[in-house]
Amino acid sequence: MDNNGKKLVLGGLVALVFLLVVGFAAFGSQLTIKGTARVSTAWDVHISSVVANKFVGSAQNVSSTIEESGLAATLETDLKAPGDSVTYDVTVVNEGSINAKLSDINFHQSQAQEAADVEGYKPSITYAYTGIDTQSEDTKTKLKPGESVTFQVTVTFTKDFDTKTFTEAQIENQLELVLTYVQDTTA
């Protein structure tokens, strides 16, 4: 066989081998599945509004403000006569993406401390709150994302208080109400 002939045979064999390889490779596939998962959490429980809603007697709301962070609110009330009272509606909202629950309520009045320390001392002003607790299954305790609760804080000039016997400590009563919300992992 001359050179040309040999070349032809060789070329043919190479082509045949190539076809066999391609044919073999065609019978196999790789399927690739890619995924991305992201944790996107946001914790945001805050006070959204404070409104003086109910007035008894000649009581006046001096101011009711919420701090920029939404984590604190300040109320200032002017009570003129025994029996006067103002009730504030306070709204707390869960604008985050995590279930929350009210785990603790810390309620402290400065005059109550005086009353505890001094025998016979009677507070002239009292505070009270309703509409929230730490034991309920509804929004009084638990706030899912998007939910809110409105509770009441009432400040009262003690009705039968004898104003002639005012002490300096009894002219003013300061309230500190601290609500502690935590993640509700039971929901």
Next chain:
Amino acid sequence: MNKKGKKILIAGLFIFMLILFTAYGVFNANLNIDGTASISSKWDIHIRSIIADNIIGNAKSLSASVGDSGLSATFEANLISPKDSITYKVIIINDGTIDAKLSDINFYQSQSGDNAAIKYSYSGVDINDKLASGNTAELQITVTFTGDSAEEVDDDFENQLKLILSYVQDK
């Protein structure tokens, strides 16, 4: 033999030979059988569909799609609270004429280890599983937010999955 007789004999022999040739020709026929054979086998293993099948808690599936070639699929999930999870159902089909089998599974996640806040798992397929021509296989991929408290995890914490299934001919 005289000339006439010779002529008759030659003619007769000639005719006889002609008859013989003709007969032989009749008894000798070339039978031609023509045939055509072609190979029409087809190899076609691909992903037919991917859907978010089971969503638990506040999890959200942002997307799940199959690539144009059917050889890839992608999904994206958002997990918000601990124990949130999504299970994706993936259907693989052997649309060819050749039986196949799963020869290899390559499973990789970018965040691994016991403390990873997001974990992936899969089920439904195993190495050496056969996928006959015309049949389908179902694969489940689950992604879970495992953290005890969301506050312990950085916002936008991410874990990426790459799962490669290698199918070959089942001989």
